[in-house]
Amino acid sequence: MFSRFEGLVDPFEKTEVKTPPSTFWRFIWHYTRPFAPLLCLAALLSACIAVLEVVVFTFLGDLVNWLGSEDPSTFFQNNWPHLIWMGVVVLVLLPALELIWQLVFHQGIVGNFPMMVRWRGHRYLLRQSLPFFQNDFAGRVANKLMQSALGVREVVTRIADIFVYVMVYFTAAVVVLFAADWKLALPLVVWFGAYLVVLFYFVPKLKTISREQADARSVMTGHVVDAYTNISTVKLFSHAEREEDYAKASMADFMDPVYRQMRLVSVLNVALTSINMLLLFTVGAVSIGLWSYAIVSTGDIAVAIGFVLRLQGMSQWILWEVAGLFENVGTVQDGMATLSRPCEVVDAEEAKDLVVQDAGIEFKEVRFHYGKEKGVLENLSLSIKPGEKIGLVGRSGAGKSTLMNLLLRFHDLEGGKIEIDGQDISKVSQESLRQAIGVVSQDTSLLHRTILENITYGKEGATFEGARLAAERAHALDFINELKDPKGGSGFDTLVGERGVKLSGGQRQRIAIARVLLKDAPILVLDEATSALDSEVEAAIQESLFELMQGKTVIAIAHRLSTIAAMDRLVVMDQGKIVEMGAHEQLLEAGGLYSKLWERQSGGFLSQIAAQ
Numbered sequence: 001m002f003s004r005f006e007g008l009v010d011p012f013e014k015t016e017v018k019t020p021p022s023t024f025w026r027f028i029w030h031y032t033r034p035f036a037p038l039l040c041l042a043a044l045l046s047a048c049i050a051v052l053e054v055v056v057f058t059f060l061g062d063l064v065n066w067l068g069s070e071d072p073s074t075f076f077q078n079n080w081p082h083l084i085w086m087g088v089v090v091l092v093l094l095p096a097l098e099l100i101w102q103l104v105f106h107q108g109i110v111g112n113f114p115m116m117v118r119w120r121g122h123r124y125l126l127r128q129s130l131p132f133f134q135n136d137f138a139g140r141v142a143n144k145l146m147q148s149a150l151g152v153r154e155v156v157t158r159i160a161d162i163f164v165y166v167m168v169y170f171t172a173a174v175v176v177l178f179a180a181d182w183k184l185a186l187p188l189v190v191w192f193g194a195y196l197v198v199l200f201y202f203v204p205k206l207k208t209i210s211r212e213q214a215d216a217r218s219v220m221t222g223h224v225v226d227a228y229t230n231i232s233t234v235k236l237f238s239h240a241e242r243e244e245d246y247a248k249a250s251m252a253d254f255m256d257p258v259y260r261q262m263r264l265v266s267v268l269n270v271a272l273t274s275i276n277m278l279l280l281f282t283v284g285a286v287s288i289g290l291w292s293y294a295i296v297s298t299g300d301i302a303v304a305i306g307f308v309l310r311l312q313g314m315s316q317w318i319l320w321e322v323a324g325l326f327e328n329v330g331t332v333q334d335g336m337a338t339l340s341r342p343c344e345v346v347d348a349e350e351a352k353d354l355v356v357q358d359a360g361i362e363f364k365e366v367r368f369h370y371g372k373e374k375g376v377l378e379n380l381s382l383s384i385k386p387g388e389k390i391g392l393v394g395r396s397g398a399g400k401s402t403l404m405n406l407l408l409r410f411h412d413l414e415g416g417k418i419e420i421d422g423q424d425i426s427k428v429s430q431e432s433l434r435q436a437i438g439v440v441s442q443d444t445s446l447l448h449r450t451i452l453e454n455i456t457y458g459k460e461g462a463t464f465e466g467a468r469l470a471a472e473r474a475h476a477l478d479f480i481n482e483l484k485d486p487k488g489g490s491g492f493d494t495l496v497g498e499r500g501v502k503l504s505g506g507q508r509q510r511i512a513i514a515r516v517l518l519k520d521a522p523i524l525v526l527d528e529a530t531s532a533l534d535s536e537v538e539a540a541i542q543e544s545l546f547e548l549m550q551g552k553t554v555i556a557i558a559h560r561l562s563t564i565a566a567m568d569r570l571v572v573m574d575q576g577k578i579v580e581m582g583a584h585e586q587l588l589e590a591g592g593l594y595s596k597l598w599e600r601q602s603g604g605f606l607s608q609i610a611a612q
Contacts, residue, residue, distance in 0.1 A: 005107035009034050011116035017123050024329070027336050031117045032156050038108045039160040045101040046161050050169035052094050057306050058176055059086045061299035111155065117149035121339050129344035130410040139225025140218045141338060147214060148335030151328040158325045166318055173307045180300040183286055188307070189571055191279040195315065197557055198275065201323055202268045206323045209261045211330030216254040216432055218334070223250045232501065247331040274317060274605035276312045283308045345412050345430065350560075353432035358386035359522040359553040360421055361407070367415030370407060376402055377576040379416070386421075389554040392563035394573035400557045403573075404525050409433055420523070438521035442528030444508040446500030452492040454500075458519035466518055467492070473547070479507055517548055522550060526556040561598055570594065 013034070021027045032039070076083070122145060125132075133141070155453055170192065177185040227234055227243045234243055246471035287301040358547050361384040368377045377399050392400040405411060407418060409425055418425050438458070446454045453468060458461040471477045471492075483494040485502070500508045516524070526545070542563070558564045565584040572587065572594045580592050587594040 002107050005103040006112070008038060008108045009112050009116070011112045012119050013116075015120070017120075017127055019342050020124065020336075020365050022336065022340045024333060024336070027332070027340060028152060031113075031120065034116065035109060035113055035156070035526055038104055039156060040106050042101060042109065042157075043160045043164040045097055045104065046165040047168045049094065049097050049101065050165045051172055052089055052097070054096070054169060054172035054176060055089060056094075057173075057303050057310075059089075059295075060306055061297075061303035064297075064299040064302040066085040105157070105161065110153070113153040114149035115157070117152050118145060121145045121149065124339070127343060128341075130405075132341065136338075137222030139248055140222035142276075143218045143221045144335045144338040144572065147218070147331050148339055151331035151335065154328040155325060155332060158321055158328075161316075162321050166314070169314075170311070173311070177300075177304055177307065180303070181290055181296050183282070183290060184300065184304050186304060187279055187282040187286060188311070188602040190282075191275060191311075194275045194278075195272075198268070198271050199319065202264060202271075203322055203326050205264055206261065206581065207326035207330050208328035209257045210265070211334055212220060213254065213257040213261065214331045216257060220247070220250040221253045223247050230500065246299075259510070268319070269316075272315060276315055280308050280312065314454070344410060347429050348427050351427060351429045354420060354423055354425070354428040354436055356436045356522045357421055359436075360384065360386040361523070361553060361555075362419040363403070363416070364419065365416035366403075366406065366413060366418065368402065368411065368413055370411075377406075379577060380576065381416075382571060382578060384553060384555070387551060387553055389549060389568045390556070390559045391567035391570045392555060392573060393561065393564070393570055393597065395597075396559075399576040401527060402576075404439075404527060404555065404557065407525070408437060408439070422541045436521055437523045437525060438516040438519045439525045439527065440509075440512050440516050444500065444505070444512040446496050446503070446508055446511060448495065448498045450489060450493050450495055451483065451511065454490075454496060454517060455514050462518055464492070467514070468517040470514040473517050476507070476510035476514050479510075513545070519607045520548075522552055524552045524554045526558075528558055561594075561601055 020030050070173075125141065125145065131522060170188075174185045174188055177188065179309070224247055227247065234240060247502045287296065287304055290296040291298065291301060311540055361382075363380055363382040366377055366380045370376060380399075380403070386595050392403070394400055407425070412426065420433075447457065450469055451471075452464065455467040459466070470479070471480055480493050480494075485495045487495065489495055493500075496502050496508075496511075500511070508516070554567075556564045556567060564570065570580075570582065570584060570587055571578055572592070574593055580590065580594050581585055582590070588598060
């Protein structure tokens, strides 16, 4: 029974990934639509339960009147139909409706709703542009997703269920008392007006503070996660106290809205208690007055006092539900700024998959400034023939890595175009583009998964034997077989830690090389691929890399020029422009920038120092 209701909505349904709306109610509806039928059913059940609970109070009034006026010997004979109806309502209808409501609400909605928001939000964030993640804390982004998922659910369920229940209950109570005498209903109406005044005064203030609190919480979490993510750097520089101060500042900022919220809560509770006690006193006084003139019965008084006591108990709950609603409104609004941010790099409409046959690459008048007016790359053109091995050379900041990021379409060009086999990369799908390019970078990042999962990440459906062969070719097999983790994993089943922190730089680099060897893409980009390796291992891996390069178009970036001197052609960049081009020997004879860089790395710089 439980599983049937839990499966009414699939939270992991594969839908088209779209940018969520940036306005509040459209954002809410974007995620609520699949649950709309269940929410309507829950609201309807709540309304029925509220009406029946009011009916139970009328039973109480009838009982008080009967017990004061009926003859005990004929009581059951005269009232048995009414008594049976009371029993059916109390013992059958209310429990049955409560059971159905619990199944719909807790099994169908409460768990599935936020998980669906997380799933759809996560799918969208995975397709966000690279700068999106470079400009924010990873922990902060994750926190926004988790908080917003719960916030969306709470906003919708409070409106669809709790408000419906409260409004139906209060309306039914007023109608019942009005039927006895309008003077009995008047204090409830006045109380409701005062209650709304309290809500409208305090709740917006709580909403504002809650929004500040949600943002401060995200910043605080981001600061803490940043320290944990870079714990090796913290340890290396012995900066635990500095990190304490860094986190303390954000924690102190978080406490400011907390203190202000608690002050409001104290005043709010006092105001609520005051109007509740005033309601009890007024209803009691009016009831006694009306009874003294025989206008109402003792049963009517019992119903009125019962309603007042029930409403007093509900008032605190209602207030915090409303406050919670506005708090979650603030949380959702805060999260919307992150979750509904449009992607900077998107596929063109009806983008086709890239088809690579020869793997020729053309950079045509490429212009890119990272959104600035000038700098980085300006009208750069470069033709790379199919199967050609190109080495990119230049000082740091010359634009080499930027050129590779543009080839991978991590950014959109500001001018010009890049083509692969005559296909404009801005017109093909990003996934097919990156599937055609294998990359080994100097900043090797591994997923917090097993060695095997990290290697096979490069090729969907790869086998263990394929991964093992790739690891062997990358000279990683020896150290992999010796690995163990605290959870009992060993060898290829060893967890590598966040970003591969449990492995040395050279080990991470070899795993990354194995991953690209297994991927076997037609275009290969090597960005300081062997920078983290010692000379002996580098020499061994160079053989594997040269083997991997066969039949591929290769672009290699290296500051250590000896590693790319044997390339078919070297392209020398400076300040975003190509200043030299040719084979190693040709560039040395030309005596330009490349020759100077080579001389420095070949001992010329040391010779100058020795001469001084």
